[in-house]
Structure formats: C-alpha cells, structure tokens
Amino acid sequence: MNLDDLLKQDSEWLKGTGPYSNIVISSRVRLARNLDKMPFSHWAQRKKQEEIMNMIIDAANATNYLKGSMVYRIRDLSETDRMFLVERHLMSPEHAKDGEFKALIMDPKEVVSIMVNEEDHMRIQAMQSGFNLMEAWRIADEVDTELSKQLPYAYSPKYGYLTACPTNTGTGLRGSIMVHLPALVFSTQIERVLNATAKLGLNIRGLYGEGTEASGNLFQVSNQVSLGRSEADIIDNIERIMRQIVDKEEAARKILLTKNHEAIVDRVWRAYGTLKSAHIITSTETIALLSAIRLGVELGVIKNLTRQEVNELFIITQPAHLQKLEGKFLDASDRDLKRADIIRKKIE
Amino acid sequence: MNLDDLLKQDSEWLKGTGPYSNIVISSRVRLARNLDKMPFSHWAQRKKQEEIMNMIIDAANATNYLKGSMVYRIRDLSETDRMFLVERHLMSPEHAKDGEFKALIMDPKEVVSIMVNEEDHMRIQAMQSGFNLMEAWRIADEVDTELSKQLPYAYSPKYGYLTACPTNTGTGLRGSIMVHLPALVFSTQIERVLNATAKLGLNIRGLYGEGTEASGNLFQVSNQVSLGRSEADIIDNIERIMRQIVDKEEAARKILLTKNHEAIVDRVWRAYGTLKSAHIITSTETIALLSAIRLGVELGVIKNLTRQEVNELFIITQPAHLQKLEGKFLDASDRDLKRADIIRKKIE
8 A cells, every 4th residue: 555545545545434523523542651771852962762662563564453454654755745745644744744754643544643753753643534532542552562571662661652742751751632613613603612622621723724813613622631640530521521512512503593594505505616616726715615605415405416516616625635635736826726627617 | 568578588788799809898878968958857846857858758659769668767767677778788876766757668689778866967879799899880870860850959059969068068979898808818818908098099998897996808998088079070089099908808818828828728618617516606706607618618618509699698687687587576585596596507
C-alpha cells in the first residue's frame, strides 16, 4: 500500500460513523512519549536524532499492532504528500516542516499514527470516527503498552512521563473531540458554550479560524491539563462535558427546525445551490458551505446527499488532495477552478 | 380588459424585443402638457382639478389612438394596484400618492399612458422595447397632435410649452433609455462612462440605487434640457450618445468572454444557483442576481433560459406583482418567501 491508495479510502476522522456522528466528527487521543536518557528531539545532535528514529521504527515493527505499517521519512516526501498527510489529520503541520530524521509511522487504516521526532520523540495518535474517545484511548493505550515493552521511556515516579514541553508532562495525554456546532452558531449560543467550556478546564477552538468566527462551525475540544489526574479521569471529564455540548446542539437543531424553519431551509439550499453552480471556489468558502449542507443532511432537509458524501467533499477539496487527485501541481487559482469542478460533479 | 389582465401580458418596457435589446431594455418619451388659462395642478382648487381631469379624459376618448383606453381614478385604486402600475412603469411613484382628481389613461398594450394631474396637467408617455427612442417619439407625437386638436395647450411662442416646473419648459420632452451595463460595471469602466455622459449633457442614473452602486446594473439615460433645441435634436442627441455607450458595453462583454471567462461563468452560474435554491429572497438581491443571469443569457453561458423569461422574472418578482399573483396582501417577509418560491418554479 502506498500513499496514493489512501485517496481511495475514507479518512478515519471523517468517516461519518460512530456514536453521535450527526454532531461529533471524530475523537482522538494523542500520547507524548520520550526515550530515557536521550536528549529531546530539538536538542539532540543529528547522530542521536537518527538513533532515536531508528529505535522507534524498529520497536514499532516489533509490535503486533504496527507490524507491517507504512513508514515514511518526512524528508523523502514531496511538499504535496506532506500536506496530504496533514489534511488527513495523520500528522501535525509542524511535523511537515523539514527535518532530516523526522518520520511518520501509520497503520493503513489511518487509525493509529506515530510522529517520530516532532516535539517529542513520539507522538502516538489514535483516531476514531464519532463520539468514541474511550475507544481511541483503548487503542492508543494498547499501542503504547506494546511499545513500552520495546523501548525505555523517560518516566519519573513523581512527574509521570517527561516531555519536551512541561504542559504535556504527567500522563502525556491529550484527548480531543471534533464537533460540528452549526445550530449553536446560528442561534448565537456558541459564545456562551465556548466560555463555559473553557471554565470547565477544556480548550475549545475552531478547526479553521478562532472563536465564533470558526469557519465551517467545526470546533475542537481538548483537555488543558495532563498532569495530576489519571488517564481515565481526563477522558471521562472530556466525555462528560462533551455530552452536554452535544445535547445543547441537538436542542438547538430541534428549535431551528420549528422556529426558524424557513431561514434554515433557505441557508441550506443556498449553500447547495452555490456549490452546485460555482466555477471558482476557495477552500474557506467551501468549508462554510459544506457545513451548511452537512446540517441540511442531518436535519433531513437535503435528502439526495449522505453524510459520507459531504465528508468526502470536506476531505478531497483540500489543496493537497486536489493536487493528488489531479496528479500534478496546481497553484491557488487552478485549485479554485478544480475544486469547483469536482464539487459540481459530485453533487450532480 | 381590467388591470389584472395585464398580468398575462409582457410589459412593453421589459418585452425584450427591438433593436439592441441584448443591452437596451427600453426607450421612453414623455411630454409635459398643460391646459391654457388653467392653474397648474398643485395650485388648482378642487373644482378646477376636476374640470381639468374631465376635459383630458374626454379629449383622450375622442382621439383615435386612445379611444377605448383604460381610464382609472387613482383614488379608486388599491395601494397594491397603484404599486402595480408603478412597477410596470406606467406611472410615476409620485402619481401613486393620494389625490382626489388624479387619473391614469393607458392603452391596453401599455405603449401609451397619460398621467392626469401629476405635476403637470398631462404627462404623455410612450414606451418602446429596445433601442427605439425615435419610434417612441413618433407615437408620443401622434397622441399629442391628436390631443392638441381637442385641448387648448398652455404655449408661449417665446418659451414653448409652459410647465409647472421650469426645467420642463420648451419642448416639454424628456427622452430616456434604460440600459443594462453589467460588463462596464464588472470591468470598472462604468464610473468613466457615467462622468462622460453627464458632461455631454445627459442625466444617467441607476434604476435602483445611484451611481456605480446601481443594483442590477440597470441605468437610465435622459436629456437634462428640454429648452432651446428641437424635439428631433434632443432625440437624436440621446440616440447618438447612447449608441456609444452600447458599443462600449458590447466591447466590454467581448473582453469578459475572452479575458475573464472563468470569472464571469462563475458569477453567472452562482447567481443561477442561488435563485434556483433560495427559499427567502429580497427584491434587491433578486434584481442583482437576475442582472447576472441576463448577462449569462446574452453571452450564451446560460442556454436554458431566454431573455424574455428573465425579464418576466424582473417584473413578477416586484412587491405588487407578487401580491396580485397571489391574490392577497403579503407583508415583506411573506413576499420574500413567495418571491423565492416563484423564482424556483420558473427556473426549474
């Protein structure tokens, strides 16, 4: 299997399945781990960086879960391929930057990926579609346990897992949930939800753009603190608060359908009409319109598209995906044409 | 024939036929006439106003052209019917306001109409679709000549026809041409055209809104001065300058199709997509989108609609037309729903 084969499958984070997938896009757990007695990646000499990378790749190949995984040296990947992996949420934008001994290990199902020599020696990520943080945690934990048998971790009985940045020390765990909150935005309740969530100790930010201006009404909720609580407590806390947000969004959607029916039908179909007709369209506008269409599909206003089809459009209209589909470099204005083209054909 | 029957026919001013009707919507000549030895309408007592009105109606009935015309006392018309006549450009908004002895005389083809007791005793209007000012003048002149045999006009050998407002004195003639200039607006040449036209002694203003912000890219060009030149000279001057504007718009359209092809196709189809999909739409947005669609039809980008169909949408989506079609009063938000409804059905 090579990178291009990923184009043929649904990205785990946008599969559109799993609990509450009408509102929750995906759940992700990320564990920060470092090797004992080795300098952190940014401080390590080239030799050491290489040694770290090789140790981790060898260890991964020796686990049941990651045996036969795809392994990439970042420097060997084209700019487009790097962006492509970022767009599929398999690695961070920071990891896509140059670095001789950076690597990415990932299983072909795109559930687990490990960034090697990003900020920490390892960032183990497990992704699940829908509201499924506990399962993402179970998988990350399984991979972590297997790896810990191969690798000596930097661990302090007092502080827990040691990390390059102190904010990750302790459990090294960051749980995050991506959620689609168009009804809370439309009904102008989002500001209150953002503030309340922050007060409860979670970060909430727009996936594209900050605050109430978040394009596409997509928000990412994650824990602020990874120290002083158990992994199960952290996961449980996110899930509990997230459940309340999901309930609020569901209530807001019901009210939209009764009290603002015409306005929401208008909004949804206008988005549909524009996507079906535009010949030039930017990524930002696409996200905003797909968000409205997704809401329309979930509310039963649009019946000729499925959630999966909308999600696929979210994915394939991103810059690197467009270029891989086209098989060549496209500058921004070429992409705006191609994007409109692909959307028109898919929606027809 | 009654007012509602007009709904079944194309308004002369938006028929979409005649010379250069890809760019020129319509041509209109309006003659201001007053009766000799009678006070102007605004100064006249009720008795006198009534006498003036009856004299004019009787005279019109005695002409060949207007024999058997439709005659309405404005005070007998509902608010909706008055708006309806204004929307069809058969009378001015001022004439729609209350006034016991105001009347409207019009032929059933909507080519000629006479406002009685507006600012002047008579405003004789002749309308022609397309670039046809000379023919509009010929018709207005024919009606005027017939009426002048029945009615004593207020005329001074020195000043010409006397009018309530001195700016209309002389020929009493106002020739105007309504023109669609989307390519000059799109290519930002419109400012220069507006300025040049004004310097050449013509008024040019947006049909809906002023200056470069004119909604729908519809502009009305008319003579500033009606004194000191013959009727033929005035008409000829407007036609000559108008011809240049039409040429410029045609050239700008050709350039759009070659140099801005994708941008214009995008603009046109987005307008189409929105009109085909919206469930709530204001009059102002409708005009702007129909303007883009009209350009699309003229450029051959949109092939499944005709100019006549687009023009019909311009007409029937106006507030009074919507209400007459629906047969009942609709407030602004009801109209926005109904308008979207009608457009969706027509475009399907």
